[in-house]
Structures are given as C-alpha cells and as structure tokens.
Amino acid sequence: MSESVIKCKKDLSVTVAGVKFPNPVIAASGTYGFGQDYTDLYPLNILGGISCKGTTINPKDGNPAPRIAETPAGMLNSVGLQNPGVDVFISEHLPKAKRDGNIIIANIAGATLDDYRAVAEKLEDTDVDMIELNISCPNVKQGGASWGITCDGAATVTKAVRAVTKKPLMVKLTPNVTNITEIAKAAEAEGADCLSLINTLLGMRIDIKTRRPILKNNVGGFSGPAVFPVAVRMVWQVANAVGIDVVGLGGITTAEDAVEMMMAGAKAVQVGTAIFTDPYAPVKIIKGLERYMEENNLNSLEEIVGTVRPW
C-alpha cells in the first residue's frame, strides 16, 4: 500500500474530549502494541490514533500460555496485561510512538488506586495526548474489571485519577455488567472527559478431547465481529445516557461497521481484533469512511454521530 493510496482528500477529522484526531479510526489497546510492530506495512500517522498496550506501574508478565483461542467470528484472549511498566513505556516506546505527530493514548491499568494514580502521575509531564483508564480488563485477578463492575468502583478510580491528571481522561468500560449506563454516569460524574466501550466480554472454550479449557487462565476476553451487535447496543445506550463523548469499539471490521457505530453515538471508533485478521483493516476502514463521506456529501463525519432513528 503506497502513500498515495492512503492519503485522504477529505477532512475526516473528529474531536473527542477536545483532542483532534485526523480521522476517527484508532488502534485499540492490546492489539497494536506501541505501534512499532506495524511500521513495515504503513506509516502510523495515517491512523486516527493509537491506544497503546495497557500499562501498569511495574512490569507485568501476564498469564501463562495458551492465551489465545479462536471462536466463531472472534477470539478469546487471556494475555493478562503483560507490559514493560510505565517507566519503560515513557522512555522507550512513547518517543517512537509520538514520531510523525501521531495521536497517542496511554491505556493505564492497576490493581490498587495507588497504582492507577502513580501511573497517571508519571504520564502527566509526557506528550501523551489522552489517558484511557482501563477499569475493564477481564484477565487480571486483582483490580482491572473489579473497578469497572460497580458504580462505586468506577467513580472511585475515576475520581482518584482525575485528581492527578489534567490530560483528557477516557474511561474504558466493561460490558460484563448489568447496567452499563449507570457505570458510565458514575464515571462522567467524577470527571471523565469521554468514555470508550466495550472492552471484551468474558468467555470460555473447552477442548472436548482433553476436557481442558483452551486458555490456561480458563476464561478470557471475547472480541471480534461476533461481539459487534453487543457493542453497538451498549454504545447507543451509553451515548444516550451521558453528555460526554463516546468512543465505540468491539468487533469493528469494516467502514460500514464504523459508520454504524458512529450512528449509534460514537464520535470515534477503535479497531482491534480485525487487525489480526488483516493488518491493513484500519487503513481500509479510513479509506471506506472517506468514500462514505463523498457518496453522502458530508463535510464532517461528526454529522452522522448519534443519528440513528430508533423506532
């Protein structure tokens, strides 16, 4: 794919929580590393942005392998937040990721409130463009989604991080809850600037020959095209319940999916599992969105956000 093929003629930019993204297609955290693994194929600055691998205060080894299982139209993962820690993120990965003016979102995770606060504090003086607060990782025993499954938990951790950062703050929600709009409102009330959803659904596969779960962690996060309708529904519900911007993710594979997600109420989208099937997926989605704008005489993609007409 040459530069001329990927250069967009239209202005695809969207603004989320005051941050201007050149287009609404962001690589989802955990699927794109820190960006450098894909530079052989295309320059990173053609993406809207990159949400980096979830980062914790100390390095983390993650869960034992196997960590990956395929499902119909999707996959499970139980990586368990393996990452080099925030110091290495800042010194080694961030400078490379920020080259060429890429919009970089730091995804932060932790077990305790102090962990979250400490990571956010370290990022405060970096040129990270936005912080994505991961209160939804299903693959870690402590912290992770346990913060995101109650209103109190979501409120507490959002408030704690809000107190130490002036960076735009995006809170990433888990779908593994009874009422996601209540959690969304709790995060909004404590100062979240925007929300991203959905993280993975908790799933399981069993090898019927061995009667063992395929994942060594037994259970893991379910993602891919199969979860897309769940994500659209939740984005629609949340976008209608809050006043802040929403970034939609979960199974987006094509430009049509991205349009659908934006009509449900998302101002931007994240693409994850689709990259494993086709590393060019984000680029094809951007090109498809540009075509969609031309065909529908749009001056801005923001014109379609939340325009679904429910029955």
Add this chain to the structure above:
Amino acid sequence: MAYFCNAYPVLERTEIAEGIFSYVISCPEAAAASKAGQFVHIRAEGYTLRRPISICGIDREKGTLRIVFEVRGGGTDTLSRLKPGDKMDMIAPLGNGFTVKEIPEEKNVVAVGGGIGVPPMLGISAEYKNVKAIIGFRSGDKVILEEDLKRLCAEVTVCTDDGSYGERGVVTNPLEKELEKGSTAMIYACGPTPMLKAVKAAAEKYNIPCELSLEQRMACGVGACVGCACNIKRGGKDLVLRVCKDGPVFKAEEVVL
C-alpha cells in the same frame, strides 16, 4: 527484518501424505527476505485468526516459498482448498530464523524433526553441506519429506512410534547415537514438546549448541498482541517472551519447557 503482507499466487499444491499439504507460493519480496526457521502467517477466509506455518523451503532465484502444513481443523482445511492460481494472503517472513554457523569441514549438524515439525528442518538442511536428519512420526503413513531431505542431507534416519516404517521408537535413540560420535557442531529441532525436552536434554548431556523452534497459539504474529507467550531464562532472568517476534527459534538452554 522487514515483512510483507500481500495476497500471493499459489504455484503448486500437493497432498504429500493424507491431510498434509505442500504449497509453493510466488512471493519474490518475501522469499528474498526469508530465512530458514521463520514462518508465514496465512489468512483463512472466514476465520478471525491467521494460521502460522513454518517456512519449509526458500528459492530466492525463483522468488518462491514452500510451506507444508497438516489439516487440523476448519482453518487449515480452508487453506488446503486453495488451488494453483488462487491467492494466498500471507504476512511473511516473520520471527527469527535459525542461526547458520560456519562449521569445520569434518563436522556436521543434526536436524531433528517430529511430525509436522519436520518441514522447517528441510529449510535449515539446505544451509549446510553435512546434515544428519533424524525425523520421527506416529506411523509409516504419516512420513513426509524423507526424499526431500535425502537430497540435501548426508544421512536421513526415520523413526515411527509403532515401528511401521524405519526405526521403532522416538528420535532420541538415534540422536544420542549420533551425538556420541562427537562430530556434531550444532543441533536444530522442531516438534512436539516431549521431543523438544528430550532433544534439549541430549544437547546438554553432550554439550552441543542447540536451537529449538517453538509453537504457540498466536494472534497477530508480529509482536503486537503478546498472545503467544513462552518462558525463557536469559542472563539469569526469567522472561516471558513472544514466540512470534522473539522466536520462534530460541537457544535450547534458554527455553523453559
């Protein structure tokens, strides 16, 4: 170590044993960059995850790669239906290949392959003049690449678990016999974990450098998702590394099996 991602034309398809397929793919850019022990990551239409398949042969002049894989489920079944002229959507080449060393004339290397771990042994055998290949299979009907290896190797020993072809038993016996001769400079191995454990133990016993090619369930294939973890001891530290990017080839002494 650049890689490419494209839909490349299939030139040849052969079923070399029941359910085991050999493909030759025209991909000059990827072939030029490939090394023995690296792998390709192939998209199977209708499946979310690509299938990592080790490179079996590299022909840089013709610009082709050869791969050999076994049908194990729907994804590999879909791949095995691709015909000459069809396009194979591959990311290639990926990972670190085998280290090729300068060895004295009188020395040899030993390539140990088990089952569907045999194909990468063909690739490394093409890099040396004096290779002793020891390959193991469940039974005689599963034997693959024996003739191909004979064209490249000084000696090929075939073992089957049930004794229906070649020597009865696992590869460890002929391997130890070969290592006892004292002329082995390097060992390469790919196969099931019990075999890799035995090869690692033999390499340590005879103090011969050894490289193992590992397998793990994989998602991205390029190092981004950290899905394909393996445990490695390096410099006194316990590390969790990626089979796809840090491997799939590791020094045997580093690998925790």
